[in-house]
Amino acid sequence: MAILLLGMTLHYMPQVHYPLLMLGSIAASAVLLFAAPHSPVAQPWNLFGGHLVSALAGWGCSLLIPDPVFAAAVAVGAAILSMQLMHCLHPPGAATALTLVLSAAQFHGMGWQWAMYVVATNAGIALLLALLINNLLPDRKYPVPPVTATHDPFAAIEQADIELALSQMGKEIEVGREELAELYRLALQHAKKRASVRP
Structure with missing residues (x-):
C-alpha cells in the first residue's frame, strides 16, 4: 500500500x-x-x-x-x-x-x-x-519514543552496600578498572540481597 x-x-x-x-x-x-x-x-x-x-x-x-x-x-x-x-x-x-x-x-x-x-x-x-x-494500525506507534535509562528500584545501590563491599575487599584498595568493577559487583550483590528480604 x-x-x-x-x-x-x-x-x-x-x-x-x-x-x-x-x-x-x-x-x-x-x-x-x-x-x-x-x-x-x-x-x-x-x-x-x-x-x-x-x-x-x-x-x-x-x-x-x-x-x-x-x-x-x-x-x-x-x-x-x-x-x-x-x-x-x-x-x-x-x-x-x-x-x-x-x-x-x-x-x-x-x-x-x-x-x-x-x-x-x-x-x-x-x-x-x-x-x-x-x-x-493497532498496537503500533511510530516513531518510537526515546528510551530513558532507568535503574531497577529493587536493586538500587546505597551507601551501605558500598561500605559492605569495601569491607569485603579491604579498606585500602587501589581504584583501578578491575577493582572498581569488583566493588560494583559486590555492592550490587548486597543491594539485591537487601531487596529480596524486603516485605
Missing part, C-alpha cells in the same frame, strides 16, 4: 524539469518502516538523513572516480561512514549511494539538484506514509 501511494504521489506531483523517479532503495526502507518500525535504523532521522547523506556520497564518488566498480565500492563505504558520523544509519541508504553511481550517466545529465530532489522526495513521502500508516 505504501509503495503504491508513493508511486501515485510521485506521478501526480509537479514534474519540474525531469520526471520524479521511484528509488529501488525505498522498497528496502519500506521493509524496515512497516515490518520493523521499532528498529533504531527505521526511525525518521535514520530514514531521511540516511538516504540524503548516502546520495551525497554516491554523487561525489560518481564524479571523482571514473571506474564505476571502484566508485561503487567507495560510495557504499563512504555512505556507511557518513551515516555513522551523522547518527542516521539506515541500511537502504547504501543502496541509494550505489544507485547514484550505477546510474551516473542519467543523474549527471539531469544535475545534482534534481538527484537530491528525487532522493529527498522519495524519503520524505516514505516518512509521511510511515507516520500515517503505522499510527493507524
